[in-house]
Amino acid sequence: MKTKEDTLLTKDLLTHENIHSNLTVPHLVEKILSRDEGVLTSTGAVSATTGEYTGRSPKDKYIVRDDTSEDVDWGETNQPIDEASFDQLLKKVTTYLHSKDELFRFQGFAGADENYRLPIQVINEYAWHNLFSRQLFITPTESELTEHQPEFTVISAPTFKADPEVDGTNSEVFVLISFKKRIVLIGGTEYAGEIKKSIFSVMNYLLPKRDVLSMHCSANIGQEGDVALFFGLSGTGKTTLSADPYRRLIGDDEHGWSPNGVFNIEGGCYAKCINLSKKKEPQIYHAIRFGSVLENVVLDKGSRNPDYDDTSLTENTRAAYPLENINNIVSPSVAGHPNTIIFLTADASGTLPPISKLTKEQAMYHFLSGYTSKLAGTERGVTMPQATFSACFGAPFLPLAPSTYAEMLGEKIDQYNSNVFLVNTGWTGGPYGTGERIKLSYTRAMVHAALEGELNNIETVTDSIFGLAAPMHVPGVPDEVLVPSNTWSDKEAYKMEAQSLAMKFHENFQQFTQASEAIHNAGPIYKG
Template structure:
């Protein structure tokens, strides 16, 4: 990344008791086992648990409010903290490493050399550094600059005292754009480290006209790429890991004037109820040097039980991109021909697939509707309806409108098709209906990407105002219109109108900032 300078990690590490730098995968696994951080599964994956925190803690995430960033940050979406809070916790961490060994790893965020960030990760545990080496792009020694662009310091053993440090709990994730540093303490959940760098990229790149996106991406044999937007649990990783297409990445991407590129170098896939039959690529990627997080394994056979959610429903596996056969490395591709918005509708009333106009695409991108799935955040034990602008509002330091406008410009410039796909419930709401059949969803995605829906007949959903295909290859036509799957049609109407009203109430906050043409492209007003 150009035009970035910071003090780097040199001063922080001066007093560290012992430093182990850029160890190999195998060395980090050995360290983790020796120090009893985890155990090895029957296929060689490192299995760890994260204790109290098994998902993100959004209420414990802060951005340091300084003069340089105050007018740029959207404080509606982000919680500020003072420089004094940051300084006090940084000092505690500096003191802590004097008595503790730390692991240091260097890597890149951004597969596009013109738009990448050199990141140094300082972690308390070896397994955390292994995770980060799997998730980010490997750096050759000759590629590294003397001073990194950003530093992430993750010391779970350091816990804040809210009354003293000004935090909400013992846990804290603090981004300081002035010092180019992220502090993470009181939390072992690896997802916090990964998402902190995504938030950093979401601040830097859009100011250069590059759209950063919470999405997965793949490319077909014809060279046409596709993006899959959606929150955790909606199917981004599963649906982009297609054996008939080549994976670009499973979670975070940028869209520049040159095309799309992966921000990361690995995958962080949910593996609750994982089976080889339904998700063979993920299943086969769980092998030597991959990481299993909060997965229960048999103490004798060391075989994982992917059906066991006793620790959390948010069980995860981390592995490098090259564990997926045919993955594109370096992970860059041409401008996408198709964009798919994924939602897990707990109301059970959205169609399994619909095609969107540009205005409808902007509306649904601003809405970012889905259901929070059990385990992805603390306190969530069953799906709950939520609206997360741009399908990633917790990670957006700037105004959501910045990202929405960039997406609209790129869709128009590159004539990109946009579809809304519901991977949630059908035949009734959560608790009554059933989750959408994965093979059917795969068939709908394939049809959209291969142009098999271009010549089919469409009907307009009278409530949600979106076009539903009357036919889709390898999918029963009866399920394409959700009303047909409900026994009680009146109950369907009530639920559909209830969700439509939630859409309309949510989008009101953009009135006066986005055009009426976009704001009126959603469900019908009554």
């Protein structure tokens, strides 16, 4: 629980003579424009840039180590920081923000299921960050707002820079989470995604303690009420593939799976919009309108039309918009138990099958592995795709041990008989730089077939290196695309690349010593 001093510091910010609480979207847009924080685009969205930091700063994220956080899985992902350092920075940031002409406050919720939602408040230095928060979290009704009591507070001061030698941080940037004091403290970075992901980390700590599996995934529901989950790291296609005109969207990035079913943690979408086009992704394209926030998207100076193909600022261009900007959504964002689970990976080696149906053991293996190629721009310093393994497809946001989430998922797959597929949205015909990205139309056709049950009893071929059962035929997809080796002109090069990736899987999985022998054996067949 918060101490009296911590509560007073937060309340001190709330007594700022010019703190604006729960401004409407039009009022926030006016503030953003009058304060020169951003400009209005031809679509009616606000466009802002984030300067040096155009992605998350994982090396600058810390969790306060105290008597309430000892069950945290400490390490490179969850770096500890002591209470004294946190207290010192909290006082500095509070004093700093109190000197500002204006502050902005949003009160809302994380979690669409009223039984599991977390009341939060976000205090921002920037008006555009406050609009971002309003669009990404769940806005309360007027009656809910009158009774709103925040249980977690995010304080964001992007222009306050830490002094590493004095403050105990790695750099001028800091993202600190105190579960004891129920405060997230962010400074030194203007990248708005830190606000969203810090609360996701909080939910990943709190929900499992209430028998709810927190998940880095998108979710939608079909006309017959069938629910699908899409797991995957940033850039693998969660937002794109879940925004299906024939299915209603539950949410695009963060969900909980409770004994009652699935619910969205957020109230909006944070979509990557690099190479966004009306033809390929019409729902996302048309969702970016008044009230939306474009982040690091280059505009034509004359028309102010967004140029979604321009990567001069970053490849991690983003759009934040409320769920209601998508036509076919579920409201409220809750649904039943998943029928289909899809693991998405963007394999830069070009050797994984575009789609394969997983056994229960393979599902647990690939969930714990969380393989993908980290795409350019999602983190500072990443300029080329890099092979990476992120447990549960979301390791940067998991305060608890990966086995906690994996065991819960395994139990739910068994309980609800969910079908699980591994879908590769990455490269074919060769690795990155030689091959080409699998066509989105092909991926959509494969996902559609999986959701409709068309792949449950179809003829498959088992990959000799990865042991994955790939369908030999999928409607709308050329047969040769389904078997990766068929798309490579140099078969020996394919074999070497595939074997190299298989070894990376085995090396990574050595850390999961608690996994059963059956799960260990569900990985690639090739073992060197």
